[in-house]
Amino acid sequence: MKRLTLLLFLVSTLSFAQQQPLKIFISVDMEGIGGIGSPKMTSGNGKDYGLGRQLMTDEVNAVVSAIFELGDAYILVNDSHGDMQNLLHTKLDPRVEYVQSNIKPLGMVQGLDDTFDAVIFIGYHTRAGTPNGFLAHTGSGSVKGLWINGKEVGEGGLNAHFAGALGVPVVLAAGDLAFTKQIQELFPVRTVSTKESIGSSAAKMTHPSKVHEMLKEQTKAAMQDLSNAKPIEVGEPTTLKMKFSSTTRADILMSIPEMKRIDGTTVEYIAKSMDAAYRLIRVMYKYISW
Ligand SMILES: [Zn+2]
Structure with missing residues (x-):
């Protein structure tokens, strides 16, 4: 009896899983x-x-x-x-x-x-x-440019x-x-x-x-x-590099600890995860102004 109950439970669980939208x-x-x-x-x-x-x-x-x-x-x-x-x-x-x-x-x-x-x-x-x-x-x-782990992306x-x-x-x-x-x-x-x-x-x-x-x-x-379908693979920690139209934005971004200056208008940062990289990128181009 116990076996049958378990089997019924498994079958119903499986069919429920299949019906998940x-x-x-x-x-x-x-x-x-x-x-x-x-x-x-x-x-x-x-x-x-x-x-x-x-x-x-x-x-x-x-x-x-x-x-x-x-x-x-x-x-x-x-x-x-x-x-x-x-x-x-x-x-x-x-x-x-x-x-x-x-x-x-x-x-x-x-x-x-x-x-x-x-x-x-x-x-x-x-x-x-x-x-x-x-x-x-x-x-x-x-x-002017954005790179994730060295790959240029839009x-x-x-x-x-x-x-x-x-x-x-x-x-x-x-x-x-x-x-x-x-x-x-x-x-x-x-x-x-x-x-x-x-x-x-x-x-x-x-x-x-x-x-x-x-x-x-x-x-x-x-x-x-x-x-x-396969998700693309993303290495974590995740390196982000951004190039801007002015040196001023790069100057300001150097206030973030561990931010690295690559050249006049380009900075780089190693984030602990892609999620952290994404949030920081958004702050870097959108919410920082002067
Ligand atoms: Zn748009």
Whole structure:
């Protein structure tokens, strides 16, 4: 009798485990959204910003609907652009939870932890200094370069490292064509290209409806292939190096104990973990001013 009880318990535990909904984290930036082809559409007081918000919300909903078509899921969406109050939250698919606004210590990955099964990036862009990258930048205009353990990364690469240290794979990344190429140089990942940038502030666009179709298709493929997805490996302690546009910011950052000066505009720091590195990076470029 005891054996049978144990067996029943194990079977029910197993089936319960199998029925656990997938946990998916979506980080959504704005520059790489399909249909956004001018810098003004990404800025609060710019022409057609309202349309930009709608397009951003539509892309999230396209991805979310594709995930739910395959089964139950818990989805957390993090608004990751500018002041992080861009999504039209009342128009988001009601099945998601979402993180809105600033100030949050983990910025574009706020809410992500090791209980998630996968991460999706939407609306992403290339790192600072990338030719033909639509509105290419890393965090803010003051950053000229960022390296994690010697590898140059932009926002997508940085966030993928954060996820990797938690053991969570990035399974889909969408943004302009140069971004999709750049992120694939760091690790293998499914991508959707939304536009081909002409210089840094104009682009040849794919129609948003077509982008939504591609996003749905690639989201489903990513979900079906989840068992093969691998998180990127991140060495800890984690060395971060940042190059800035001015020597003044580097001067100020030298007030942090153990910060090392590499050259006039570049500093380096060895953090005990990727999590610690991420939090410090955010302080270094965003919250320090003079
Ligand atoms: Zn942005």
